[in-house]
Amino acid sequence: MLDLTRRSFLVLGAATALSACATTIPMLPAALNASPDTLTHQQIIAAINTVRAANGAPAWSYNAQLEDAARAQVRLMASRNTMSHNLGVTLRQRVTTAGYMGAVGENVGKGYPSLQGVIEGWLNSPAHRKTLLSPKFVEFGLATTTASSGKRYWAMIAGGSFDAWRVYQ
Numbered sequence: 001m002l003d004l005t006r007r008s009f010l011v012l013g014a015a016t017a018l019s020a021c022a023t024t025i026p027m028l029p030a031a032l033n034a035s036p037d038t039l040t041h042q043q044i045i046a047a048i049n050t051v052r053a054a055n056g057a058p059a060w061s062y063n064a065q066l067e068d069a070a071r072a073q074v075r076l077m078a079s080r081n082t083m084s085h086n087l088g089v090t091l092r093q094r095v096t097t098a099g100y101m102g103a104v105g106e107n108v109g110k111g112y113p114s115l116q117g118v119i120e121g122w123l124n125s126p127a128h129r130k131t132l133l134s135p136k137f138v139e140f141g142l143a144t145t146t147a148s149s150g151k152r153y154w155a156m157i158a159g160g161s162f163d164a165w166r167v168y169q
Helices: 002-020 041-054 064-080 091-097 115-123 126-133
Strands: 103-110 139-146 152-160
Touching: 041 115, 041 126, 041 139, 064 091, 064 103, 064 139, 064 152, 091 103, 091 152, 103 115, 103 126, 115 126, 126 152
Parallel strands: none
Antiparallel strands: 103 152, 139 152
């Protein structure tokens, strides 16, 4: 009896721990499954912030400089038909060229036909999820394009103050 109780306790504890790590993907408007080329900034902001709120993260604002840097990345990925964070131009180089001087993180994606799909993909990837839900970033820019191969490429760059990343002793 003691063994069964101990085993039950361990199973319950493991289930509780796993549920705390679960990703919450809220129901997003059906419009987010439409062509990404028709989405407005407001729809993009609402989608990202709905997901962040459902996962306990504060809302982000939209930043045109981060969008410009994300657009440079999707164009580069599409021209090479390759998904990568660094295709000869680093994230820091891209955001600096766009005029952004804060701390940044980037999510990229390939093949997702909709914003809903790429958000779900990022939430299911531990590193991308961490960027998407980070409380240290306060703003973002997002871009997408389709390569001549027909593959859709995505880039989202989140930004914020370097102070949020400093460790004080």
